[in-house]
Amino acid sequence: MAYSQPKCVRGCGMCFSFPSPDQKPPPSCPRPLCPRVYHSVLEEDGIISSFGKASTPFRPPLLQFLRWLRCCWLLPVFSDFQKCLAPPSAVQETGSEQIQNGRRTERKHGLESERRSSQDGVGRGTPLSGGVEKRMSKSRSYRLSLRSCVSSRLGLTPGWTTRRLNSKRKAPKSQNITNQVSPDHLALLVKHEWQLSYVSPLYHFRHTQLKSYARQLSAFIAAEKQQGLAVEVGIQDSFKVSFSGVQGLAVADDDPETVLIQVHTKPVFAQQDDPLKLVWSGWLTCCNGSPEYLHSLPKDFTCLPLFGSSGAQNLTSLVKSWFQKNFDCSFGPLEINHTSLEWLVALWTNCNTETNIQNLKMLWTLPVEPPLQVTYVVEGNDAWDLWSSLQQRSEGDGGEEAGWIGIEEVTAFMQGLKNHFYRHFRLELSAGNLSQVSTSLGSAKCNGKIKVSNSRYMITTLTLLTECALLKMPV
Amino acid sequence: MEKSTKCFLQQLVRRTPTRMLKATLEKWDRLTPHQRQSVDFTLPKWVITQTLVTICEENGLTMKHITELEMMHVIENPNQGTWYSFQLLDPEDDAHSVELMLFKEQFKTHLRELMRNVSIKIKKHTDEAVWIRIAWGSGFSRPNHLKPTYVVHYLQSPYVFVRNLTSKLKPLLMQSLTLSTRHQAIKDANLSGPKLMAIRDLLMKQYQQSFPTNDASPLAKENQPGPIVNEQAEARASRRRMASEAFGKGAVPQLQSAVYKLETKYRDPSNRTMTERDEPFRCVVKYSSSNILESFRHCASAGIASTPVTPLLSSILLKGRNYFVITDNAPAAASQTRQADL
Numbered sequence: 001m002a003y004s005q006p007k008c009v010r011g012c013g014m015c016f017s018f019p020s021p022d023q024k025p026p027p028s029c030p031r032p033l034c035p036r037v038y039h040s041v042l043e044e045d046g047i048i049s050s051f052g053k054a055s056t057p058f059r060p061p062l063l064q065f066l067r068w069l070r071c072c073w074l075l076p077v078f079s080d081f082q083k084c085l086a087p088p089s090a091v092q093e094t095g096s097e098q099i100q101n102g103r104r105t106e107r108k109h110g111l112e113s114e115r116r117s118s119q120d121g122v123g124r125g126t127p128l129s130g131g132v133e134k135r136m137s138k139s140r141s142y143r144l145s146l147r148s149c150v151s152s153r154l155g156l157t158p159g160w161t162t163r164r165l166n167s168k169r170k171a172p173k174s175q176n177i178t179n180q181v182s183p184d185h186l187a188l189l190v191k192h193e194w195q196l197s198y199v200s201p202l203y204h205f206r207h208t209q210l211k212s213y214a215r216q217l218s219a220f221i222a223a224e225k226q227q228g229l230a231v232e233v234g235i236q237d238s239f240k241v242s243f244s245g246v247q248g249l250a251v252a253d254d255d256p257e258t259v260l261i262q263v264h265t266k267p268v269f270a271q272q273d274d275p276l277k278l279v280w281s282g283w284l285t286c287c288n289g290s291p292e293y294l295h296s297l298p299k300d301f302t303c304l305p306l307f308g309s310s311g312a313q314n315l316t317s318l319v320k321s322w323f324q325k326n327f328d329c330s331f332g333p334l335e336i337n338h339t340s341l342e343w344l345v346a347l348w349t350n351c352n353t354e355t356n357i358q359n360l361k362m363l364w365t366l367p368v369e370p371p372l373q374v375t376y377v378v379e380g381n382d383a384w385d386l387w388s389s390l391q392q393r394s395e396g397d398g399g400e401e402a403g404w405i406g407i408e409e410v411t412a413f414m415q416g417l418k419n420h421f422y423r424h425f426r427l428e429l430s431a432g433n434l435s436q437v438s439t440s441l442g443s444a445k446c447n448g449k450i451k452v453s454n455s456r457y458m459i460t461t462l463t464l465l466t467e468c469a470l471l472k473m474p475v
Numbered sequence: 476m477e478k479s480t481k482c483f484l485q486q487l488v489r490r491t492p493t494r495m496l497k498a499t500l501e502k503w504d505r506l507t508p509h510q511r512q513s514v515d516f517t518l519p520k521w522v523i524t525q526t527l528v529t530i531c532e533e534n535g536l537t538m539k540h541i542t543e544l545e546m547m548h549v550i551e552n553p554n555q556g557t558w559y560s561f562q563l564l565d566p567e568d569d570a571h572s573v574e575l576m577l578f579k580e581q582f583k584t585h586l587r588e589l590m591r592n593v594s595i596k597i598k599k600h601t602d603e604a605v606w607i608r609i610a611w612g613s614g615f616s617r618p619n620h621l622k623p624t625y626v627v628h629y630l631q632s633p634y635v636f637v638r639n640l641t642s643k644l645k646p647l648l649m650q651s652l653t654l655s656t657r658h659q660a661i662k663d664a665n666l667s668g669p670k671l672m673a674i675r676d677l678l679m680k681q682y683q684q685s686f687p688t689n690d691a692s693p694l695a696k697e698n699q700p701g702p703i704v705n706e707q708a709e710a711r712a713s714r715r716r717m718a719s720e721a722f723g724k725g726a727v728p729q730l731q732s733a734v735y736k737l738e739t740k741y742r743d744p745s746n747r748t749m750t751e752r753d754e755p756f757r758c759v760v761k762y763s764s765s766n767i768l769e770s771f772r773h774c775a776s777a778g779i780a781s782t783p784v785t786p787l788l789s790s791i792l793l794k795g796r797n798y799f800v801i802t803d804n805a806p807a808a809a810s811q812t813r814q815a816d817l
Contacts, residue, residue, distance in 0.1 A: 368779065370769060372767065373764060374762055376758065378757070382741075416749075420743075420756060424737060424787055425735075425760070426785045427774060428779050431779040
């Protein structure tokens with residue numbers, strides 16, 4: 001069956017009202033410059049056509065998966081290429097009829113409601129879920145990959161995405177992980193601010209071979225550092241890499257163990273027996289990863305989707321390229337979008353009864369000339385009072401399970417804070433971006449920098465971030 | 476040369492960027508042209524410092540001369556550190572007759588009465604401003620020249636700008652300032668920032684002001700395109716007009732931040748628990764930008780801030796301050812907020 005669904009000429013997946021390519025897309029189309037060339041590249045590579053045409057021979061999922069990976073490397077320049085993919089389920093043989101129906105109903109809501117609902121990230125049951133499920137059992141891995149690819153921007157709500165940020169979360173309980181995780185590791189995790197990235201599943205990664213990985217990586221770093229140097233004296237032992245497994249951070253049974261990487265170096269003017277200096281550290285983790293996704297991975301893949309690094313930029317890129325070469329994976333920046341930041345605000349505020357959060361600080365950037373930054377600091381106890389008043393209300397409505405926080409409450413809380421602000425300044429904070437949140441429990445920035453200052457709530461934060469990383473991952 | 480003088484000179488040279496150092500040295504006029512040429516400004520900082528120290532030793536320069544050099548540098552580059560502004564109140568009858576010589580003499584006498592070991596240097600700048608440099612000592616120690624306080628005062632104006640003043644020494648300075656300018660009181664003007672000129676312009680109203688008017692300007696009226704009125708354009712124009720009324724027209728003083736401390740009650744008709752709560756909802760809002768007045772003006776004309784602009788924001792320009800504490804009025808007028816007097 002040919003791919004003949006009406007869709008935006010620019011392939012944004014959000015505009016539904018412009019079926020023919022001769023018509024101009026609406027000004028609200030979020031993709032002013034969607035290079036059509038991606039479509040043809042992907043079609044030639046057999047990626048879209050395998051969905052689009054019934055005549056294409058069926059490829060085993062793993063092969064498809066690898067082709068995908070290759071494709072991701074071919075097009076790293078076009079960072080947005082995932083968006084241009086044709087919607088996978090729109091061309092499924094089984095689901096196409098239902099999709100048509102689903103689309104039509106979608107269209108009635110109009111673009112605006114589409115966007116709004118996408119912003120708060122609430123998953124909606126769509127009429128096509130039946131069709132999707134059917135197909136899923138057949139070839140789980142690549143179907144999932146495409147789906148997460150479409151929904152990777154979270155902001156897009158085409159009718160066919162079913163996976164998105166959880167709309168409900170367990171209220172964070174103070175977990176004393178100090179007796180599970182070794183104090184050295186914990187101190188390191190709490191001390192630094194980490195720059196986050198997502199990582200696609202690692203191929204042939206073995207937790208048993210960490211020692212040999214350490215040797216290989218230190219050799220790799222030394223080799224890269226020596227490039228272009230005429231004299232090679234005393235460089236051999238300048239970098240010492242250590243890999244270690246961090247026990248106690250994996251919560252669910254399926255979670256692979258967290259891996260901590262540290263790079264030590266000898267200071268230039270060090271004495272013989274001076275201790276080595278820690279110059280770079282990073283970790284790969286998976287905290288409460290979606291079991292559905294983890295099960296769908298082929299046997300040889302280990303999924304540690306969240307990568308945090310702290311230290312010199314060039315070492316970060318060296319470590320990344322070593323991982324890419326050895327484990328066939330790809331890295332990408334993990335920005336923390338405003339929905340996740342709002343989640344963190346709510347989750348941290350909810351902890352105030354157990355651990356005082358002191359101040360809830362939020363930073364908005366308003367898009368005016370010159371850019372205006374608004375720092376909104378709320379006293380911790382007052383923020384908690386507002387939060388608990390909202391919770392009482394929703395519990396009063398009935399039907400809310402105790403110990404769970406819904407996205408509605410998060411949105412209501414943020415709205416409450418914004419309303420109080422608007423009442424005084426008559427300034428719309430929603431016009432800007434929430435770019436940073438911090439409390440005494442930690443801080444997070446929209447460019448993907450995070451610091452967790454209190455180990456007791458580390459699991460909660462890492463769970464949320466793992467989820468973000470899994471969604472952001474193109475594979 | 477004494478050790479402390481040498482130390483001070485070293486610190487001064489270290490802090491001054493090389494390109495400014497050359498101009499400042501020329502202005503200072505304590506070195507002979509030959510000596511000035513012998514300093515090679517392409518060399519690293521520590522070499523320049525050493526050369527200067529030897530030259531100063533040759534010329535027999537003392538701490539007094541070096542403080543002169545520092546003062547010159549600060550007057551040329553005032554946009555460093557944070558300047559706090561103060562306002563003198565209740566002038567006495569002869570306040571307007573205070574001129575430079577009298578002020579100098581009075582200020583020195585008053586401050587020396589309060590504090591024994593203090594070094595004061597007063598210099599009049601070209602734009603009528605009096606610059607005062609104060610190095611504080613304690614009862615037994617000599618003045619510390621490494622951390623001087625700078626005071627800028629425009630004679631016959633009620634404003635004083637101060638940089639680098641500790642709270643312990645604040646009452647002493649305030650007292651001598653009020654006495655020597657023939658005023659009775661002084662208060663914090665709640666305006667601070669790194670740009671001295673912006674703060675001065677804001678307080679002394681030295682910017683292009685626009686006055687509220689309901690009529691469009693006569694020129695605009697003539698240019699109106701007949702009876703058909705574009706409603707959108709009208710709304711936009713009125714937004715723009717109100718924005719420039721609240722935040723000034725043309726170039727505005729480059730203020731970089733404004734802080735509001737809100738201690739008002741949380742009110743929301745749909746949230747009874749919070750509305751009935753007795754304590755205020757405490758929060759602090761800080762705006763920062765390279766030029767907040769311009770940002771606000773843009774906010775208002777773009778519709779991000781609703782017009783008419785709330786008095787909270789427009790009082791930055793009207794009252795010339797950037798720190799506010801907001802509390803609720805008496806319970807009768809509960810829906811209104813007002814700025815508490817500080």
